Amino acid sequence: MDFAPSPLALQLRERLLAFMDRYLLPYNAAWHAAVVAGDYPPPFLEDLKTLAREDGLWNLFLPTLRDDEPGTRLCNLDYAPLAEAMGRLPWAAEVFNCHAPDTGNIELLHRFATPPQRTAWLAPLLEGRMRSAFAMSEPDVASSDPTNLQTTVRREGDHLVLSGRKWFITGAAHPHCRLLIVLCRNADADGADSHHRHSMVLVPVDTLGVQIVRNISVLHHHAPEGHCEILLQGVRVPADHLLGDWGAGFAMAQARLGPGRVHHCMRTIGQCELALRLATERALERTAFGKPLAEQANVQEWLAESRIEIDQARLLVLHAAWLLDQGDAADARTVRAQVAAIKVVAARLQQRVVDRAMQVFGAMGLSPDTPLAAFWTWGRALRLMDGPDEVHLRTVARHELAQARAGLGDSAAYFTTPEQLRAPPHLSA
Numbered sequence: 297m298d299f300a301p302s303p304l305a306l307q308l309r310e311r312l313l314a315f316m317d318r319y320l321l322p323y324n325a326a327w328h329a330a331v332v333a334g335d336y337p338p339p340f341l342e343d344l345k346t347l348a349r350e351d352g353l354w355n356l357f358l359p360t361l362r363d364d365e366p367g368t369r370l371c372n373l374d375y376a377p378l379a380e381a382m383g384r385l386p387w388a389a390e391v392f393n394c395h396a397p398d399t400g401n402i403e404l405l406h407r408f409a410t411p412p413q414r415t416a417w418l419a420p421l422l423e424g425r426m427r428s429a430f431a432m433s434e435p436d437v438a439s440s441d442p443t444n445l446q447t448t449v450r451r452e453g454d455h456l457v458l459s460g461r462k463w464f465i466t467g468a469a470h471p472h473c474r475l476l477i478v479l480c481r482n483a484d485a486d487g488a489d490s491h492h493r494h495s496m497v498l499v500p501v502d503t504l505g506v507q508i509v510r511n512i513s514v515l516h517h518h519a520p521e522g523h524c525e526i527l528l529q530g531v532r533v534p535a536d537h538l539l540g541d542w543g544a545g546f547a548m549a550q551a552r553l554g555p556g557r558v559h560h561c562m563r564t565i566g567q568c569e570l571a572l573r574l575a576t577e578r579a580l581e582r583t584a585f586g587k588p589l590a591e592q593a594n595v596q597e598w599l600a601e602s603r604i605e606i607d608q609a610r611l612l613v614l615h616a617a618w619l620l621d622q623g624d625a626a627d628a629r630t631v632r633a634q635v636a637a638i639k640v641v642a643a644r645l646q647q648r649v650v651d652r653a654m655q656v657f658g659a660m661g662l663s664p665d666t667p668l669a670a671f672w673t674w675g676r677a678l679r680l681m682d683g684p685d686e687v688h689l690r691t692v693a694r695h696e697l698a699q700a701r702a703g704l705g706d707s708a709a710y711f712t713t714p715e716q717l718r719a720p721p722h723l724s725a
């Protein structure tokens with residue numbers, strides 16, 4: 297097991313960091329000002345995207361790109377340090393066409409789209425000419441269990457008709473969002489088992505009956521690209537807008553989340569690294585009661601704990617990325633459990649590390665003058681996004697239990713019985 301990035305990944309990481317220093321950080325304040333002014337996406341974003349693409353920093357995430365598709369074809373392990381670097385600046389990923397939820401949607405389309413669907417949706421997404429959203433969660437049912445979903449799709453002649461309500465749909469308020477990938481319950485699902493009742497449908501945002509009801513703020517944080525509530529009222533699309541097979545939606549939704557979670561986790565680790573660095577510098581510069589904060593034992597302990605926890609988490613995430621790269625050679629249940637584990641670890645890590653950093657900063661840590669408040673909000677949201685912690689813990693526990701069941705009794709030799717204590721074995725030649 298070797299988690300060292302390849303020479304190409306190292307070289308790309310250097311280029312990416314240099315690009316961010318040279319082009320993105322100088323625009324950071326302007327990006328925030330544009331968002332506050334309602335001027336989103338900021339006019340310079342397209343120019344930055346063009347520069348990034350010319351620099352070969354484009355679609356860095358998808359190993360299975362075809363020869364005629366733009367991108368670097370890095371494996372998950374090689375992409376991880378690049379995602380970590382991008383994570384430091386939450387709007388950076390879009391410049392490199394590596395932003396969620398489009399990355400996950402691109403993976404879905406890449407695996408399951410028909411040739412016409414590829415032309416209509418995958419190609420413009422890979423070119424960064426449009427955005428998309430993934431619509432699964434619903435206000436009326438516990439969406440951490442997707443078998444509950446109630447938005448229906450029924451077949452009517454050569455059309456599909458959708459009705460229901462979705463919410464927290466990330467990216468749907470982006471002015472360039474053209475496509476919703478909607479997970480629906482099949483109207484004729486009765487009798488099918490709970491994992492074969494759902495289908496995915498490609499719905500152009502401008503289809504009659506699609507209504508973006510509101511952009512929901514998250515802990516009072518307003519994301520310009522949106523976490524939207526969407527009403528679907530008798531939405532009719534041609535039957536060829538079905539993605540994959542009828543009834544295969546649940547399995548496809550599961551498949552979508554593997555690499556995407558590694559991306560989220562690596563971006564989180566990038567934010568944690570930045571939070572730790574900011575806290576460390578602040579502790580060196582700020583003096584209270586006659587000495588720098590850095591000389592207080594509790595501050596040192598916070599910094600040390602953050603360093604240790606970040607490094608632990610990174611190794612776990614890299615291991616998950618490595619497992620994903622093994623493809624069919626890795627046991628699918630182990631991969632699923634490991635991906636679930638990193639999702640829990642990264643979200644919790646972000647809250648702890650950023651919380652400590654905010655405390656080091658005092659009141660300023662809660663202000664918009666540092667990125668910490670936004671990072672903390674994101675960490676809290678991450679404990680629900682892509683499934684709540686508890687569901688992932690359940691996955692990890694089930695895997696552990698399954699392994700123990702398979703070898704039940706294997707650990708019996710580690711017990712000591714009174715009989716053994718009375719009559720220890722003699723070594724024989």
Ligand SMILES: Cc1cc2nc3c(=O)[nH]c(=O)nc-3n(C[C@H](O)[C@H](O)[C@H](O)COP(=O)(O)OP(=O)(O)OC[C@H]3O[C@@H](n4cnc5c(N)ncnc54)[C@H](O)[C@@H]3O)c2cc1C
Pocket residue numbers: 397430431432433434437438439440441463464465466467514523677680681682683684685686687690
């Ligand atoms: C910022 C943000 C962005 C999001 N973006 C998207 C998006 O783009 N597309 C999309 O479809 N959805 C999105 N979501 C929604 C997210 O996926 C759901 O919130 C999540 O799956 C949980 O579903 P729920 O909110 O219905 O909670 P519920 O399913 O009602 O669960 C509530 C709580 O019940 C507990 N619970 C549930 N199951 C178990 C269990 N098995 N064991 C123990 N406890 C359990 C957990 O504590 C959980 O938090 C986003 C959410 C947020 C906050």
